[in-house]
Amino acid sequence: MKLIITSTDALFDKEKQEFFPGSLEALQYFKSLSSDHKVVVISNHAETLEVIPEGIYTLNLSEIKWIRKSPKLIEYISTKLNILFEDIIVLGSKDDDMILAANARILLLTADYAKKNNPDDRIYSEGYGIGILSIDRLYYFFDHYLNIATPWFFSHSIDESFKLFGLTNAMTGQMRDRTEIEICNHLRSHLKAGYEKGKSPFRIYSLLSLYRIFKEIRDINYWACYPSSSGEPNEALISIKEVLRKSFGSRTTQDLLIRHKPSVKRNMLSAGSRVSDGCDSQFDSIHLNPYYKGKIKGKNFCIIDDFSTHGTSSETVRHLLQHEGANKVIFIALGKFKLTYKMYDYSLSGDLYAPAYKYTKNGIYKEISGVINNSGSEELLDSLKDAFL
Structure with missing residues (x-):
């Protein structure tokens, strides 16, 4: 109904x-x-x-x-x-x-x-x-x-206060449906390179998918985008975030996360290097916006990113915001590679609102399997095949 x-x-x-x-x-x-x-x-x-x-x-x-x-x-x-x-x-x-x-x-x-x-x-x-x-x-x-009901491909509750959602399956190498592969390649081009074809339908699909997890996001106080490795704004993510921010009555437009220097693109690293690096390169190049000092404790956040593979970006956010006392964090990745999530244990100290705070990695990561929803692919195809192909 x-x-x-x-x-x-x-x-x-x-x-x-x-x-x-x-x-x-x-x-x-x-x-x-x-x-x-x-x-x-x-x-x-x-x-x-x-x-x-x-x-x-x-x-x-x-x-x-x-x-x-x-x-x-x-x-x-x-x-x-x-x-x-x-x-x-x-x-x-x-x-x-x-x-x-x-x-x-x-x-x-x-x-x-x-x-x-x-x-x-x-x-x-x-x-x-x-x-x-x-x-x-x-x-x-x-x-x-209208019939978008269960679009989310991946979800996992990291702990009681942090949950990750992956909207689409980005693993085209494992797909058999040629149409689905083409759509996912278009989405990647749109999110990574600003490719224009089908952008409005995909943004609408993303927004409507977020409303399907209404109970998770209805009490969000602050909306933000995860910064690109270069620090340049991602217009596609900002567009989705801004509609949500206005729709949910949040007036704050300030960026939550500041990329104060470029970071190496993680897709350029070997699998082994990405795993051993963990969140190190992210902590070295990201700090919280000083505007939010004193505003994070007890508040709820939703962070939007383009893609997630091992979960490094969301782990970076989790440690930064939980250190500052956030009540709840929802991390949204519009595309998800891998069926698992790597959870790291870090200790942070110093001023997280400026560069050069301290961090220590404690032990190795813990690999977690998420909840997979394969029916989401059908809803993606039904909604977007006319727009992209």
């Missing part, structure tokens, strides 16, 4: 006094995909709901306007319709819609085709949500992304 909550501004052209062509048909199409799918149109003004045809549920909030932007509205609808938060989508076209989605921390589709109704609202000027440029793109979204 899926639910779309929307407002008349996303459906009705106020200037022409008519529905945006195809908007109602798109919602009816959404409902036709499953007998359980629901659509609710909400408004603080009863008269604006009069244009909505029969068959689409309306909710008049004129006597309880205070709830319009509150998560209590989502809680009420969720309870009344017996639907999970992660299965609720807001189709928004004004700031009230954006604030409702952010406060409830649910998925926001931004109706760019309806921008003329509220062109100066922050939902557009500040780039909130996943942009839906046309009604055709709304149909495309329904056809390709």
Whole structure:
């Protein structure tokens, strides 16, 4: 079951006094995909709901306007319709819609085709949500992304406060499906070299996959990207992180991790060198941003990286943030090589917010097997084969 909550501004052209062509048909199409799918149109003004045809549920909030932007509205609808938060989508076209989605921390589709109704609202000027440029793109979204349920290829709880997720299987050498291999190669080119083809569908797929682990990320305080080996920003990761940061109501834009000098690319090292190096080269070149001094203890973090092989980047993050008292850390790798994770034991000392803090590796690593979900490959293919091939 899926639910779309929307407002008349996303459906009705106020200037022409008519529905945006195809908007109602798109919602009816959404409902036709499953007998359980629901659509609710909400408004603080009863008269604006009069244009909505029969068959689409309306909710008049004129006597309880205070709830319009509150998560209590989502809680009420969720309870009344017996639907999970992660299965609720807001189709928004004004700031009230954006604030409702952010406060409830649910998925926001931004109706760019309806921008003329509220062109100066922050939902557009500040780039909130996943942009839906046309009604055709709304149909495309329904056809390709609604059935994403268990996309995560790899997951593992390192300890009670740290969990790693790997979105896609990056081990193309072990794949048999030629289409899957081509998609994964495209993704690697996009994340590593900025290859443009299919970037928007993949980012949408990544974002929707994150909403499938809603319970893990709903209480995140800070969102960040793991820095590249060169220290140059990765636009693909930043784009995904920024949508999530805004969607989950985090105002902090400061980088969490500072790469103060380039580090050797780990894929250029031999397997033996990578293992023996552990996190050493990462600690030598990364420190925490001084902005976060005094802000980490007791807080929850989500870190997004492009690929994970042995788990060195996530281990670096784990040690840095746990040393500073973080309550919970979720590490997201958009691609995962290997079926295992190498866990290292380090002792850190000194000022972790500046270069040259001290670290000591205690013993050798412990290799751990993660939880593998092979059905995620099917969802990847269904969602992205049209976009990349």
